Amino acid sequence: MEKEFWIEKWHRNEIGFHQNDVHPDLKKYWDEFTEKKLKKTVFVPLCGKSLDLLFLAKKGFHVIGVEISSLAVEQFFAENKIACEKKDYSRYTLYKSEYIDIYCGDIFEVDFSEIQMSYIYDRAALIALPLPMRIKYAELIKTNFPAAKIFLCTLEFGHLDIGPPFSLSQQQVNELYSSVYQIEQKEMRSILDSSLWVHKDSVQFNKHHLFFLTPKDVR
Ligand SMILES: C[S@@+](CC[C@H](N)C(=O)[O-])C[C@H]1O[C@@H](n2cnc3c(N)ncnc32)[C@H](O)[C@@H]1O
Numbered sequence: 001m002e003k004e005f006w007i008e009k010w011h012r013n014e015i016g017f018h019q020n021d022v023h024p025d026l027k028k029y030w031d032e033f034t035e036k037k038l039k040k041t042v043f044v045p046l047c048g049k050s051l052d053l054l055f056l057a058k059k060g061f062h063v064i065g066v067e068i069s070s071l072a073v074e075q076f077f078a079e080n081k082i083a084c085e086k087k088d089y090s091r092y093t094l095y096k097s098e099y100i101d102i103y104c105g106d107i108f109e110v111d112f113s114e115i116q117m118s119y120i121y122d123r124a125a126l127i128a129l130p131l132p133m134r135i136k137y138a139e140l141i142k143t144n145f146p147a148a149k150i151f152l153c154t155l156e157f158g159h160l161d162i163g164p165p166f167s168l169s170q171q172q173v174n175e176l177y178s179s180v181y182q183i184e185q186k187e188m189r190s191i192l193d194s195s196l197w198v199h200k201d202s203v204q205f206n207k208h209h210l211f212f213l214t215p216k217d218v219r
Contacts, residue, residue: 003068003106010069017124017165018048022055025153025210026121029186030059033119033151033212040118043145045107045137046125049076056121057099064117065102066110073104108140117148126176127154127165134166138176150181150213155191157206173211181213 009015042056047065049072056063067073073095077084084097092105103110120141129137141150154168170185177183187210 007069007071010071015048015072017128019051022051023123023153025187026052026055026123026151029210029212030056030151033149037118041116042119042121043115043117043148044121045141046128047076047102048072048124049079050123052121052123053100053102054080061099061119063100064115065100066107067102067104068106070104073102076102108136112144115144117145120145120148120150122150123153124165126152127163127168130163130166134168134176142177142180146180146217147215149215150177150211152209152211152213154209154211155206156209168209170209170211173209177213180216182216184212184214186210186212 040061042061042063044050044053044056044063044065047053047067048069049067053063053065053076067076070093076082077095077097082097082100084095087094087096089105089111091109092103095102095104126134126137141148152173154173155165156169157167174183187208189208191206191208
């Protein structure tokens with residue numbers, strides 16, 4: 001998936017994936033997922049202008065997002081009336097606010113070497129990417145944040161090769177992550193709501209999954 005594809009999507013306001021409320025699974029499961037441990041840092045890859053960022057910040061976490069579209073990032077801070085400062089790096093720009101920072105750039109070009117994450121919240125990130133990029137993305141996550149637990153929301157449906165969103169089965173999640181994470185499925189439900197970010201012509205096959213991924217060597 002080319003970078004320009006997403007930048008164009010934002011310019012045309014074709015953002016069917018954006019939700020006007022916090023994701024229901026995040027509200028339902030976040031406390032259980034974090035086990036009410038110390039409030040730490042949450043990474044939100046491919047974050048768009050999701051209200052989930054606000055939910056996590058209000059829960060007391062420091063939130064770090066990455067998003068390729070500057071329009072999305074500008075809209076996030078403006079629409080939520082959050083003051084931020086901008087710092088330009090050679091390949092990306094960092095928008096910094098009190099509780100939420102967003103790296104605006106290609107996730108594969110951001111330098112994460114100085115950043116430690118306790119948790120990763122992946123909603124519509126992995127499934128936004130076609131297979132070769134998905135493998136690269138999973139490697140990035142495993143290499144840069146080996147100690148982070150992952151809250152992973154995915155979709156599965158009949159068409160395997162058209163997207164985004166791209167279908168992801170439990171078996172594919174296992175292939176990408178089971179070497180280093182213990183994978184626990186928390187939810188699996190059919191999606192009948194055609195307003196969601198799904199393929200309208202295969203709505204009857206759509207399934208939503210939620211997984212908790214816990215690093216094996218730090219359990
Ligand atoms: C399907 S949307 C999900 C957005 C958000 N997670 C949500 O739940 O609303 C995927 C987002 O990833 C961004 N994106 C796609 N490729 C990216 C990349 N290589 N680096 C950073 N952001 C990217 C897109 O601009 C888009 O906003």
